[in-house]
Amino acid sequence: MNMNEKVLDHGHVEYVAHMGSDLMVCNAARVSFAKETDWEVDKAAADRLAASGSPVPVSELVMLSEKDQKLIRYLAKHNHWTPFAHPQITLRIKAPISVRTQFFKHKQGFVENEISRRYVSYTPEFYTPKWRGKPTNGAKQGSEDFIQLSIMDEKNFLDAVQHCINSYDRLLENGVAPEQARFVLPQGMYTEWYWTGSLAAYARFYKQRIDPHAQWEIRQYAEAVGNIIKPLFPYSWESLTS
Numbered sequence: 001m002n003m004n005e006k007v008l009d010h011g012h013v014e015y016v017a018h019m020g021s022d023l024m025v026c027n028a029a030r031v032s033f034a035k036e037t038d039w040e041v042d043k044a045a046a047d048r049l050a051a052s053g054s055p056v057p058v059s060e061l062v063m064l065s066e067k068d069q070k071l072i073r074y075l076a077k078h079n080h081w082t083p084f085a086h087p088q089i090t091l092r093i094k095a096p097i098s099v100r101t102q103f104f105k106h107k108q109g110f111v112e113n114e115i116s117r118r119y120v121s122y123t124p125e126f127y128t129p130k131w132r133g134k135p136t137n138g139a140k141q142g143s144e145d146f147i148q149l150s151i152m153d154e155k156n157f158l159d160a161v162q163h164c165i166n167s168y169d170r171l172l173e174n175g176v177a178p179e180q181a182r183f184v185l186p187q188g189m190y191t192e193w194y195w196t197g198s199l200a201a202y203a204r205f206y207k208q209r210i211d212p213h214a215q216w217e218i219r220q221y222a223e224a225v226g227n228i229i230k231p232l233f234p235y236s237w238e239s240l241t242s
Contacts, residue, residue, distance in 0.1 A: 005224035008217060010125045010190055011094045013224040020087030020199070022235045026068040028083035029075055040065040069235050076239035084200035084236060085109060089229060091195050095221060096127040098187040102209070102218045109201025114193035118179040121172055125190045126161050132216065142213065161188065199233055203240035210241075 003015035026037050039062035064072075075083055095103065104112065117124075133144035149157075164186050171181035197205075202225065208214065209222035230237045 003228060005227055007095070007220050007224050009128055011096070011099075011127070011221070012092075013094075013221060013228060014092040015228050016090040016092050016194065018087065018089045018232050020233075022064050022072060022233050023068070024087050025075070025083045025199070025233075025236050026064075026071055028086045029071060029080070037065065037068055039063065064235055072235045073239050076236070081200045084203065084240060085198040087199040087233060087236075088196060089199065089202055089232070091225065091228065092192065093195055093221070094190055094192045096188050096217070097191055099127075099215075099217045099221065100191055100193070102215065103195065103205075103221070106197075106201065106205045106208075109204075110195060110197040112193045112195050115191055117182040117185075118177075121178045121181070123165060123169070124185060126165075126186070127188045127190060127217075128158070129188075130216075143216070161186065199229070199236060200240070202229055203237065206241055 005013045007013060023037070023039060030036060042061045042063045045061045074080075093100075093103065100114075131147050131149050133147045135142045136144060164184055167184045168181055171184065172178065206222050206226050206229075209218045210226070211219075214222070226237070226241065
């Protein structure tokens with residue numbers, strides 16, 4: 001399982017930690033009736049293990065029972081979201097400032113801690129976009145298909161970014177506080193943050209941001225988030241996002 005997904009040219013989504021499992025979701029729901037369930041041993045796998053003479057303990061060959069799989073599907077279908085709010089996932093994400101803004105619109109169930117350029121002053125990295133055409137047919141947002149800029153337009157973009165970096169470095173060299181020097185840096189600058197949220201919150205984020213109407217860049221991050229979370233909560237993630 002890949003726990004570090006590269007995104008765009010310099011971005012990434014990295015697994016940090018998680019708490020809980022599909023079983024936790026089931027038990028959070030069953031507590032309403034003072035009930036509790038447990039993992040079920042995968043008998044077919046256990047038989048193969050015994051025949052092979054492998055030292056792997058049978059306790060590792062567990063799976064969610066069919067009744068609990070059915071419960072998870074029921075909870076998701078009928079929007080009983082609170083059992084899915086108990087498991088927590090922490091990711092470390094690196095994305096351009098303008099894309100980070102779209103992440104941070106998702107407030108319920110999330111908390112973030114971000115690198116602050118009040119305290120750090122190393123040279124930042126910048127995103128070089130895969131250029132797309134402006135929206136048509138009266139649309140006020142979004143973009144059309146990918147386009148190719150001229151060599152001169154591409155150079156103008158890169159020169160503008162480099163000019164901002166040079167201005168930033170010059171301000172620091174002249175004694176300007178990092179918290180003010182950062183004002184010259186453009187929105188294509190990469191930033192990083194810890195993002196902790198519930199399974200329910202991540203599923204809501206994923207469904208909104210994987211949608212074809214979402215900006216192309218945030219869709220790449222949503223896909224990476226899903227690739228990391230799905231193996232951790234396979235039954236819940238499939239039920240919440242399909």
